[in-house]
Amino acid sequence: MNKKIDIKKHIFVPKHQKLSEKEKEDLLRKYNITTSELPKILKSDPMALSAAAKTGDVIKIIRNSPTSGKSVFYRVVVNG
Amino acid sequence: MEDLLKKYEEKLPSAIIDEIRENMPKKISEAKAREILERIESEYENMKAEPGESVGIVSAESIGEPGTQMTLNTFHFAGVAEMNITTGLPRIIEILDGRKQITTPMMEIYLKKPYSQGKDIKKIAMYIKETKLSDIASEITLNIAESRIEVSINEEKAKELGITEAKLIQALKISNKTLSVDIKKGTYIFKAKSKDENANQIYKSKDKIKESYIRGIRGIKQILPVKKEGEFMIITAGSNLKKILSLPFVDETRTTTNDIFEIEDALGIEASRQALINEVYKVIDTQGLNVDIRHLMLVADTMCFNGKLKGITRYGVVKEKASVLARASFETPIKHLISASITGELDPLNSVVENVMLNQPVPVGTGLPKLVTVKDAGKK
Numbered sequence: 001m002n003k004k005i006d007i008k009k010h011i012f013v014p015k016h017q018k019l020s021e022k023e024k025e026d027l028l029r030k031y032n033i034t035t036s037e038l039p040k041i042l043k044s045d046p047m048a049l050s051a052a053a054k055t056g057d058v059i060k061i062i063r064n065s066p067t068s069g070k071s072v073f074y075r076v077v078v079n080g
Numbered sequence: 081m082e083d084l085l086k087k088y089e090e091k092l093p094s095a096i097i098d099e100i101r102e103n104m105p106k107k108i109s110e111a112k113a114r115e116i117l118e119r120i121e122s123e124y125e126n127m128k129a130e131p132g133e134s135v136g137i138v139s140a141e142s143i144g145e146p147g148t149q150m151t152l153n154t155f156h157f158a159g160v161a162e163m164n165i166t167t168g169l170p171r172i173i174e175i176l177d178g179r180k181q182i183t184t185p186m187m188e189i190y191l192k193k194p195y196s197q198g199k200d201i202k203k204i205a206m207y208i209k210e211t212k213l214s215d216i217a218s219e220i221t222l223n224i225a226e227s228r229i230e231v232s233i234n235e236e237k238a239k240e241l242g243i244t245e246a247k248l249i250q251a252l253k254i255s256n257k258t259l260s261v262d263i264k265k266g267t268y269i270f271k272a273k274s275k276d277e278n279a280n281q282i283y284k285s286k287d288k289i290k291e292s293y294i295r296g297i298r299g300i301k302q303i304l305p306v307k308k309e310g311e312f313m314i315i316t317a318g319s320n321l322k323k324i325l326s327l328p329f330v331d332e333t334r335t336t337t338n339d340i341f342e343i344e345d346a347l348g349i350e351a352s353r354q355a356l357i358n359e360v361y362k363v364i365d366t367q368g369l370n371v372d373i374r375h376l377m378l379v380a381d382t383m384c385f386n387g388k389l390k391g392i393t394r395y396g397v398v399k400e401k402a403s404v405l406a407r408a409s410f411e412t413p414i415k416h417l418i419s420a421s422i423t424g425e426l427d428p429l430n431s432v433v434e435n436v437m438l439n440q441p442v443p444v445g446t447g448l449p450k451l452v453t454v455k456d457a458g459k460k
Contacts, residue, residue: 005325005326005332006332007325007332007346007347007348007351009332009333010332010333010334010347010351011333011334011336012336012343012347012350012351012352012354012355013347013348013350013351013354014350014351014354016350039381039384039385039386039387040385040386040387041348041349041350041387042349042387042388045348045349045387046345046346046347046348047347047348047349047350047351048348061350063350063354065093065095065377066373067093067095067373067374067377068093068094068095068096069093069094069095069096069097069098070093070094070095071093073350075349075387078387080387080388
């Protein structure tokens with residue numbers, strides 16, 4: 001009685017998007033930061049796994065926010 | 081009109097854009113519309129938190145003040161049938177401390193069609209609930225003379241749950257590996273496998289036998305099917321999100337638990353951030369208090385910053401602080417100072433608390449910008 005679940009469809013899970021190398025560099029330049037200053041997401045995180053992210057990748061998260069409609073957040077993938 | 085709005089998509093959040101789209105008069109000249117949008121933009125820029133604003137302290141005060149009013153009705157139980165749910169201040173403390181073991185884990189299980197219309201709802205509920213041996217046993221006796229435990233089963237109950245003899249004995253064998261199980265005239269006899277076990281050990285295993293897992297989802301202690309807004313759903317005491325989500329009749333898009341660590345495990349850090357905000361807001365809302373959700377978002381973001389949920393304790397987010405003095409000012413100062421001096425830790429004095437301690441300007445608000453001069457600017 002088991003089925004494969006698609007956690008991306010859950011109401012709590014916002015959209016996760018892996019950034020390409022170029023997009024990542026643009027982001028870091030725009031905010032004048034290094035990846036170590038970004039919030040983190042573990043490599044073992046279910047959503048990081050489903051995005052097939054490697055350590056050092058940046059994941060763009062588009063949240064549904066009750067105050068601003070959509071809000072964009074970034075997390076860098078770290079080991080763990 | 082749409083072209084005009086498109087230009088502002090970068091500058092304004094989408095919620096405001098939607099509001100403009102809804103409320104803008106249909107017949108309006110472009111010049112006027114442009115003026116309105118400009119006014120909205122300048123108003124929006126004015127309302128933004130300024131750089132250097134101490135948002136953390138504002139949040140702490142905004143959550144803390146209603147918190148003092150909550151302490152009056154500390155253990156408030158919102159009863160649904162026989163279920164008690166921790167709410168009020170204890171619940172908020174529990175969430176923000178990031179406790180792994182919460183006092184009343186609870187799930188809201190939504191079902192897929194046609195089960196949400198009430199099809200087989202009783203069967204599903206029975207299937208989900210964790211059944212232990214003590215639930216279907218009518219008598220458990222200890223026979224010391226022959227050093228064995230005899231269990232007689234309440235046949236009616238077992239039949240109602242659909243547990244057959246063969247299934248039961250298989251389940252019992254799996255959950256009691258050190259004991260042998262036999263049936264004799266309807267009573268189940270447990271005996272130690274190794275000969276040298278004495279009566280004392282048999283006595284000890286009695287409690288273990290009682291708790292033998294037979295069927296269902298582990299951790300689901302109680303079930304309560306209810307009808308809510310025209311559809312059937314199941315509220316449970318006890319929680320096991322991963323297992324429940326993988327059941328075929330469960331709607332995996334809406335089913336939730338109040339254990340944010342389970343959500344982190346099953347759905348990831350972003351989902352647990354959302355759950356955390358929802359849980360805290362639910363408590364504040366049911367108490368009739370008013371806290372802006374942005375404060376809770378800030379707290380939730382801080383707790384989820386490192387990719388793992390961290391409570392606001394000395395083992396959680398405070399431990400992550402770079403400054404020794406800041407950590408020491410929270411809890412157990414001597415421990416922090418000693419370990420810092422042993423390892424020769426440096427404190428760059430970059431943050432607020434340590435500068436308050438040293439009577440220096442704090443990097444907050446007007447203390448944040450620094451004057452930069454070019455060394456040889458005046459020279460010719």
